[in-house]
Amino acid sequence: MPGTDTPAAPSAPAHATPAYDKHAYEPFAVTVDLAVFTIRSGTLHILLVERGQEPYAGRWALPGGFLRPDESAEAAARRELAEETGLDDVAGLHLEQLRTYSDPRRDPRMRVVSVAFAALVPDAPQAHGGGDAARAAWIPYGGEDTGAHGPLAFDHDRILADAHERIGGKLEYTCLATAFCPPEFTLGELRHVYEVVWGTELDPANFRRKVLATPGFVAQIPGASRLTGGRGKPAALYRGGGADSLHPPLLRPAPEPAPTEGTRR
Template identity: 55%
Template structure:
């Protein structure tokens, strides 16, 4: 271990590296998994769509910066959804301005409002994920945000397999039909309805039934309303079905 005095440290001998946060913010709108994008107003990539984000302030850590950016980009001051760190993106050429490292985050919550564009954005809006990833008129995203978005989508889809976080996409109280529609929207293919109901109800702490009824079931009876339970992990997992597998949506 070096015994060099701290005053002898010369920061100028090291190249400057800037740190930002980027945010893949998801909600479900009109039955579709949707992501928040902003249209950049400044160079680089002026006019292109991008994930919201910004530089980390000197008095912030990455999580604090992410919470701040969420409030600024969504207009929701008291964030009630889920936020977690996704991955660090550090390719030397990912930003043409400087050497910039991004700590990307994933966030999702139910019924998020229409966003208001910040000072450096021309526009901000929700996009259906299918229109951004593989859509006929999919926008070309700025920086490496297409890669970040792909990783974020897979993170959310896999999270629904082995955790109870699907309940963060619905407002309480909710019906099992509403929760089932979350899986259909996020995975793109609904899980078998019968197996889904059995899994949710039989998993201790997944959901908790309330004392009230709401909505209407297919047979005309009022549906049971639920709230989030205390469990975090699904064991065993509820695996999604892919297009080549039989039985999806039964």
């Protein structure tokens, strides 16, 4: 009607931000990579897959895969762990987030950020493989390049070395070693975990004394024992004692200094 004032449109606050444009940023993918350790035939092994597709077709790599839109990084890691190991139930296995690897050039296909995990499997079945893997296998751990199997694909040598250092360090101040053992184990079997992960021999009597003096580390199973070879009496069986951390810590032996020039042998 004539003479009627038309309401003015509300003005945006001076501090308002423009609408978010998701297309303004270059897309990138997120993957999970797993450093899965176990002890087989008395030796530390790592689960590796042989890539069946480019990039790095024919090269060994850590198992892993891309996150699905509806899952978290940990859910993706447990899914990949179940697929690669063939285990029906991975909920009880030790799985911990290691760190995030985000070098822009780590994957030649596109920008890919990886969330890496370390996992322990006490009684590893035959590896299965799947996805873009030609095959999977438990390979003896032999250092950053896994010995004769050459450098791993992507930056997986670095991830594997970081995971091994993390596991070795946590054995010092947590009860993580029991995660490598069956539900019932001898102190000799527990000591062997430390020896293969640390790569050094430990004095049996000293190790036994330290373990039994650490509250909550292990609990002896009354009346249970197992023959371990030789002519000695059966060894007592233990289970995890329920503690999470070790007080005092069980420190790894300091490495022996390298011989200097002129040192007598």
